[in-house]
Amino acid sequence: xxxxxxxxxxxxxxxVPVAVCQGEPQSHGQSGGEIGLFWPDQIKWGDGxxxxxxxxxxxxxxxxxxxEGPFVMRxxxxxxxxxxxxVHPKAERITVISGTFNVGMGNKFDLKxxxxxxxxxxxxxxxxxxxxxxxxxxxxxQLHGTGPWEIKYLNPADxxxxxxx
Numbered sequence: 567x568x569x570x571x572x573x574x575x576x577x578x579x580x581x582v583p584v585a586v587c588q589g590e591p592q593s594h595g596q597s598g599g600e601i602g603l604f605w606p607d608q609i610k611w612g613d614g615x616x617x618x619x620x621x622x623x624x625x626x627x628x629x630x631x632x633x634e635g636p637f638v639m640r641x642x643x644x645x646x647x648x649x650x651x652x653v654h655p656k657a658e659r660i661t662v663i664s665g666t667f668n669v670g671m672g673n674k675f676d677l678k679x680x681x682x683x684x685x686x687x688x689x690x691x692x693x694x695x696x697x698x699x700x701x702x703x704x705x706x707x708q709l710h711g712t713g714p715w716e717i718k719y720l721n722p723a724d725x726x727x728x729x730x731x
Contacts, residue, residue: 609627611623611624611625612624617716617717617725619648619726620726621643621644622641622643623642623643624639624642631715635713636712637709637713637715640706641709642704643667643707644704645701646700649700651720652698653718654716655718656712658691658695660708661689661710662683662686662687663685665701665703665704666702666705667682667689667699667705667707668680668682668699669683669697670697672698673696676698680698682702
């Protein structure tokens with residue numbers, strides 16, 4: 567009975583459209599009382615947020631990454647996709663769903679300095695940690711944390727928003 571109540575509470579707290587996507591939000595909102603279950607072939611993907619280099623796809627599964635509070639989102643990254651050195655103002659937590667997600671620490675992008683996180687790997691690093699990432703093969707990661715989710719590039723020239731945050 568406790569498990570059913572917990573599932574109902576989780577279901578009622580699930581996603582509203584996310585502002586971070588811009589344009590047509592790709593969110594999985596539920597009406598009151600429904601359980602939130604997301605089969606891979608039914609996840610709605612949209613373009614990644616403007617704060618990431620072009621090519622990423624985004625699906626918000628719970629919450630709103632642009633607002634205060636918990637969220638869960640997935641990013642689908644094509645082979646070779648790179649995010650230059652950056653930081654986040656809050657801790658980052660990722661789970662690799664498929665492919666290989668590579669992460670390196672520091673303020674310079676260096677393929678030799680990275681570590682390969684294969685499917686099933688969980689990783690977390692603290693707020694303010696200087697890091698860079700890239701995908702080997704088509705890769706899906708799940709990020710979860712407390713919003714708002716933000717990214718600040720160490721080199722402003724790397725920011726795809728053209729200095730507009």
